[in-house]
Amino acid sequence: MKRSSDDRSFRIGTGAFAALVLLIVLGIAFELTRQSALSIAKFGLKFWTTSTWDPVSGDFGALPFIWGTLYSSILALLLATPIALGIAIFISELSPRVLRQPLAYLTELLAAIPSIVYGLWGVFVLVPIVRKLELATPAALKKIPLFNGPPLGVGMLAAALILAVMVIPFTSSVAREILKNVPSTQREAAYALGATRWEAIKVAIGFGKSGIIGAVMLGFGRALGETMAVTMVIGNSPQVSASLFKPQYTMAAVIANEFTEAADELYLHALIEIGLLLFIITVGVNLLSRMLIWSTKRRAVAPTIVTPIVAEEVAA
Amino acid sequence: MMTIEMRRRDAAEPAGEDASVPPRAGRASFRAERDALPRTGVDVPFPDAVRRERDDAEWNAAVPAAGPAASSPPQNTNHAQLLTRTQPSAQEGPMSQEAKISVSNFDFYYGTAKVLHGINLDIPDRKVTALIGPSGCGKSTFIRSINRMNDIIPDARASGSITIDGQDVYGGDADVVELRRRVGMVFQKSNPFPKSIYDNVAYGLRIGGMRNKRQLDEIIERSLTRAALWHEVKDRLHASALALSGGQQQRLCIARALAVDPEIVLMDEPASALDPIATSKIEELIYELKDNYTIVIVTHNMQQAARVSDRTAFFMLGRLIEYAETNEIFMNPKEKMTEDYVTGRFG
Numbered sequence: 288m289k290r291s292s293d294d295r296s297f298r299i300g301t302g303a304f305a306a307l308v309l310l311i312v313l314g315i316a317f318e319l320t321r322q323s324a325l326s327i328a329k330f331g332l333k334f335w336t337t338s339t340w341d342p343v344s345g346d347f348g349a350l351p352f353i354w355g356t357l358y359s360s361i362l363a364l365l366l367a368t369p370i371a372l373g374i375a376i377f378i379s380e381l382s383p384r385v386l387r388q389p390l391a392y393l394t395e396l397l398a399a400i401p402s403i404v405y406g407l408w409g410v411f412v413l414v415p416i417v418r419k420l421e422l423a424t425p426a427a428l429k430k431i432p433l434f435n436g437p438p439l440g441v442g443m444l445a446a447a448l449i450l451a452v453m454v455i456p457f458t459s460s461v462a463r464e465i466l467k468n469v470p471s472t473q474r475e476a477a478y479a480l481g482a483t484r485w486e487a488i489k490v491a492i493g494f495g496k497s498g499i500i501g502a503v504m505l506g507f508g509r510a511l512g513e514t515m516a517v518t519m520v521i522g523n524s525p526q527v528s529a530s531l532f533k534p535q536y537t538m539a540a541v542i543a544n545e546f547t548e549a550a551d552e553l554y555l556h557a558l559i560e561i562g563l564l565l566f567i568i569t570v571g572v573n574l575l576s577r578m579l580i581w582s583t584k585r586r587a588v589a590p591t592i593v594t595p596i597v598a599e600e601v602a603a
Numbered sequence: 604m605m606t607i608e609m610r611r612r613d614a615a616e617p618a619g620e621d622a623s624v625p626p627r628a629g630r631a632s633f634r635a636e637r638d639a640l641p642r643t644g645v646d647v648p649f650p651d652a653v654r655r656e657r658d659d660a661e662w663n664a665a666v667p668a669a670g671p672a673a674s675s676p677p678q679n680t681n682h683a684q685l686l687t688r689t690q691p692s693a694q695e696g697p698m699s700q701e702a703k704i705s706v707s708n709f710d711f712y713y714g715t716a717k718v719l720h721g722i723n724l725d726i727p728d729r730k731v732t733a734l735i736g737p738s739g740c741g742k743s744t745f746i747r748s749i750n751r752m753n754d755i756i757p758d759a760r761a762s763g764s765i766t767i768d769g770q771d772v773y774g775g776d777a778d779v780v781e782l783r784r785r786v787g788m789v790f791q792k793s794n795p796f797p798k799s800i801y802d803n804v805a806y807g808l809r810i811g812g813m814r815n816k817r818q819l820d821e822i823i824e825r826s827l828t829r830a831a832l833w834h835e836v837k838d839r840l841h842a843s844a845l846a847l848s849g850g851q852q853q854r855l856c857i858a859r860a861l862a863v864d865p866e867i868v869l870m871d872e873p874a875s876a877l878d879p880i881a882t883s884k885i886e887e888l889i890y891e892l893k894d895n896y897t898i899v900i901v902t903h904n905m906q907q908a909a910r911v912s913d914r915t916a917f918f919m920l921g922r923l924i925e926y927a928e929t930n931e932i933f934m935n936p937k938e939k940m941t942e943d944y945v946t947g948r949f950g
């Protein structure tokens with residue numbers, strides 16, 4: 288009697304915390320929607336697709352910011368993913384055992400550096416290097432839209448590079464964890480069939496595939512929301528451009544920069560609506576990546592369960 | 604009798620000789636003999652330590668099988684007939700037959716712990732050799748040494764020699780990848796890849812460089828047929844292998860091992876996670892396979908060793924205690940320890 292009631296209060300207690308988390312998420316979504324009601328009412332879906340950002344005349348469109356956020360994050364993802372996976376594979380599969388733990392700690396340490404520090408490093412080290420690179424770009428290349436733009440140093444390329452550096456430790460430590468969870472029986476199965484080391488690693492990657500995709504998406508989610516470092520190097524100029532060299536703007540950066548200046552209510556609501564969009568995008572990306580990681584972890588145990596023999600097998 | 608002889612591929616022995624030698628006791632009569640033995644050991648309570656080492660489920664599964672032969676499924680008689688063959692005769696000794704695998708003075712260490720001590724044995728070609736012994740005695744370590752699966756384990760070290768067809772497995776010029784293609788392995792827990800049934804069986808072929816779809820199809824069908832799985836899966840070759848039952852998954856792993864056309868198949872407790880019906884399927888399969896493959900099987904199930912193997916090696920504490928014809932080991936063991944172990948008494 289006593290024990291079962293303990294059990295129940297434990298369940299209710301933990302359930303309440305879980306509910307609280309859900310409540311907070313819903314509360315944020317609700318509050319963001321409420322606080323951006325003016326902008327939602329005035330611009331509707333046009334807010335997503337127009338590029339004017341004019342606080343003076345009260346005309347707002349978020350496209351350049353959505354573009355800047357997605358473009359810089361996707362570029363960062365393209366740069367970071369191969370490196371992060373390389374690090375994960377090296378640490379979990381190739382490195383000598385004594386180096387494994389120190390290397391793992393080191394990558395996790397990179398994740399703990401505050402983004403303002405990355406930002407400072409970006410301004411003083413990365414931006415000058417990018418500028419030299421831009422100056423060295425031959426004129427013929429500059430005709431291509433991708434490389435078209437003034438040699439400022441600050442801009443999309445600098446932002447993508449710094450985001451990549453920040454995302455690598457995240458992606459690589461999650462991917463390393465996934466590879467570590469691949470049952471050794473999978474590698475053994477491959478080796479026993481005459482696989483080389485690399486082929487056995489490929490089997491492990493194949494087994495953890497969806498989890499690794501999840502790790503990459505988690506990095507993507509992190510890149511989407513990153514504010515400080517990006518604000519310091521992207522140039523903060525709202526425009527939709529494929530150019531790597533042109534300064535652009537992101538959703539997080541515009542909120543951080545303009546929130547204190549937003550004098551009238553519509554301006555404020557427009558900024559908060561950008562926050563709402565960012566919230567929706569990041570929650571979506573995170574949910575997706577969690578689901579992918581979870582599905583590999585679940586599969587890691589599934590093959591070992593011995594199911595009862597089905598009738599047809601008995602008959603055969 | 605003639606058809607049975609045709610199934611045998613052992614060309615080394617002339618057929619005429621077969622007819623002249625009285626057939627060895629088949630499985631059924633062997634059982635009867637075994638049951639007739641004084642059952643002293645059975646009633647003696649197991650020492651706790653030993654009892655724990657054995658899987659109770661395995662024992663339970665094994666017990667009904669030890670009953671009178673009449674209660675066994677009909678295929679048993681086939682097995683009994685398959686067992687009928689030239690008497691390899693105990694007096695010839697284990698070394699006299701053509702050895703496929705030859706092990707001499709083999710030691711094995713995990714770090715500083717020595718787990719195999721001077722193993723010497725010759726495993727004959729196209730026969731089933733069972734390895735038995737208490738848990739932790741080094742059966743898995745030994746079987747994994749044959750295809751060098753232990754290479755993956757850091758700090759593991761071997762000395763002495765294992766040769767296959769006279770070639771040293773641990774020699775400086777030995778090619779591990781090639782070795783493992785010649786020596787297939789089936790593990791205790793079935794370990795299919797999270798891919799389709801087809802892709803599982805195709806894996807070894809593909810990493811070996813085979814791309815021809817027709818050839819792949821053909822070998823996959825043949826391998827699945829040999830593993831007695833074809834009829835159950837032929838309509839869903841492209842479905843996930845993980846959707847198969849435990850017994851089917853294990854047969855899939857056998858098919859996957861057979862697809863690369865090994866000469867030797869190592870099986871480390873292949874049926875220990877399976878129920879009696881799935882187990883008997885695997886055993887039947889081993890019977891079929893020994894015409895073409897040299898099989899080494901680790902088992903904790905005495906009945907299973909007695910049913911499927913031609914030779915049995917008894918290991919204890921990292922040493923090979925006794926190695927002889929399976930009949931000899933079970934009916935007339937030379938060592939006291941062997942007798943105690945196979946009769947269920949221990950120590």
Ligand SMILES: Nc1ncnc2c1ncn2[C@@H]1O[C@H](COP(=O)(O)OP(=O)(O)OP(=O)(O)O)[C@@H](O)[C@H]1O
Nearest residue numbers: 713716718736737738739740741742743744745756
């Ligand atoms: N990877 C390893 N590292 C260190 N020691 C090991 C390792 N694998 C096995 N051993 C040790 O080697 C000895 C032999 O183990 P092994 O797995 O070969 O026994 P086994 O006869 O197969 O036992 P079981 O019947 O329980 O499977 C045991 O003492 C075990 O603890």
Ligand SMILES: [Mg+2]
Nearest residue numbers: 742743744871
């Ligand atoms: Mg074992």
